[in-house]
Amino acid sequence: MTRSSNENEHEDDHALAGEYVLGTLSFEQRNALEARLPHEPELQKAVMAWEERFLPYTAMTTPVQPSDYLWPRIERSLMARGALATHTRPVVSSRPPRRRLIHSLPLWRGVAGIGLAAALVMGVMLANDVTEPAIPEYMVVLLAPQTQSAGWVVQASSPQEIQLIPLGTFEVPEGKALEFWTKADDWQAPVSLGLIEPGQPIRLRLDQLPPLEDNQLFELTLEDEAGSPTGLPTGPIEFIGRAVEI
Amino acid sequence: MTDVSPEFDHTAVLIQCARGEHEALHQLYVHEGARLLGVVLRIVKDRGLAEDIVHDACLNIWQRADSFDPDKGSARAWIFSVARHLALNAIRYRDREITFDSNASIELGQDEHFQHPFTSEEAFDWQTGERMDSCLAELEPERRNCVLHAYVDGLSHAEISAHTGAPLGTVKAWIKRSLLRLRECMA
Numbered sequence: 001m002t003r004s005s006n007e008n009e010h011e012d013d014h015a016l017a018g019e020y021v022l023g024t025l026s027f028e029q030r031n032a033l034e035a036r037l038p039h040e041p042e043l044q045k046a047v048m049a050w051e052e053r054f055l056p057y058t059a060m061t062t063p064v065q066p067s068d069y070l071w072p073r074i075e076r077s078l079m080a081r082g083a084l085a086t087h088t089r090p091v092v093s094s095r096p097p098r099r100r101l102i103h104s105l106p107l108w109r110g111v112a113g114i115g116l117a118a119a120l121v122m123g124v125m126l127a128n129d130v131t132e133p134a135i136p137e138y139m140v141v142l143l144a145p146q147t148q149s150a151g152w153v154v155q156a157s158s159p160q161e162i163q164l165i166p167l168g169t170f171e172v173p174e175g176k177a178l179e180f181w182t183k184a185d186d187w188q189a190p191v192s193l194g195l196i197e198p199g200q201p202i203r204l205r206l207d208q209l210p211p212l213e214d215n216q217l218f219e220l221t222l223e224d225e226a227g228s229p230t231g232l233p234t235g236p237i238e239f240i241g242r243a244v245e246i
Numbered sequence: 247m248t249d250v251s252p253e254f255d256h257t258a259v260l261i262q263c264a265r266g267e268h269e270a271l272h273q274l275y276v277h278e279g280a281r282l283l284g285v286v287l288r289i290v291k292d293r294g295l296a297e298d299i300v301h302d303a304c305l306n307i308w309q310r311a312d313s314f315d316p317d318k319g320s321a322r323a324w325i326f327s328v329a330r331h332l333a334l335n336a337i338r339y340r341d342r343e344i345t346f347d348s349n350a351s352i353e354l355g356q357d358e359h360f361q362h363p364f365t366s367e368e369a370f371d372w373q374t375g376e377r378m379d380s381c382l383a384e385l386e387p388e389r390r391n392c393v394l395h396a397y398v399d400g401l402s403h404a405e406i407s408a409h410t411g412a413p414l415g416t417v418k419a420w421i422k423r424s425l426l427r428l429r430e431c432m433a
Contacts (some may be wrong), residue, residue: 048327053428078308
């Protein structure tokens with residue numbers, strides 16, 4: 001506890017930044033460091049210095065030509081975002097619900113990117129059936145992070161009401177429950193949408209929340225029977241995906 | 247041969263991305279895509295996941311290009327760091343899910359009977375011609391191997407321990423001390 005001098009603390013932070021760049025920190029340690037970065041310019045500098053020092057050693061890996069599908073896929077994702085940005089830019093940034101900041105954004109992005117891609121494909125397929133979308137409609141495919149198999153679909157025909165539809169069954173362990181969460185890009189933390197019965201479709205009103213927006217994250221985590229004790233996801237993510245406008 | 251052609255201007259490309267020019271991101275992808283995929287694939291060791299991560303990295307670079315500050319570091323280091331950290335988050339997230347296994351391997355690593363005698367042979371051809379080479383050269387080969395296994399292969403402390411046969415505590419101490427020495431050397 002008793003750090004004798006600033007000197008020591010600095011040295012620790014330089015080593016911590018180095019371990020972050022090397023990649024030896026655990027997931028929790030990585031999140032903790034990434035949460036500090038935005039407010040600690042010294043730590044940022046330490047991280048960037050290590051990035052620079054080690055960069056030449058990326059040349060030790062052999063380049064691998066990406067598949068022909070990768071760029072078109074990136075381009076589609078860019079288009080989806082670009083189209084959205086022009087639509088929704090003027091919308092008043094609705095106040096995110098006040099919650100403590102715990103979850104790391106990079107993770108949410110990283111894991112959910114996989115879902116986004118799948119959702120885009122689905123979105124394109126479904127677009128053919130949509131005749132005249134007066135208001136934006138959204139859909140989300142929730143994938144299991146491990147197997148990447150689709151487990152649930154969220155459909156929203158209005159920004160204030162969603163339907164969660166199971167695509168299969170899910171065994172909930174004794175004493176546990178599935179809790180449903182959502183988080184838009186500029187919210188600091190996810191908000192619980194309540195406990196979910198596996199295999200049962202459910203319709204939810206989102207009156208208490210800002211209107212649904214593109215790229216909004218949805219996930220189901222495994223929590224205690226009575227739901228997360230902290231009001232934030234604590235258990236493993238079972239299904240995750242992001243909203244795509246269709 | 248894997249060196250960057252000097253005429254490619256990473257900073258200019260990021261500035262164009264920040265202005266919303268899709269073509270700039272495409273140029274970057276054409277120029278660095280294979281190298282980014284190579285770096286990511288070495289860490290995650292799964293081709294499909296690696297392409298997903300490069301996809302996400304490109305979107306991240308695009309979205310965050312306006313936050314890049316050339317005074318704080320080079321554009322190329324920034325670009326590669328975005329992709330590497332997405333890859334590292336993905337594998338460390340996966341590690342979290344298999345806590346039982348990793349605990350088991352840690353215990354195994356600590357039990358002297360299960361250890362291979364560790365070697366101090368070079369595991370990498372690591373000379374790049376950069377200044378950091380001379381600093382890495384000052385580290386004992388087994389310590390240098392630990393550092394490079396982490397950076398290049400994305401191995402965790404426990405994995406490095408299992409891979410090299412050095413006890414887990416030793417690996418942790420080696421890496422931490424090596425980082426302090428490298429920093430001093432580069433100062």
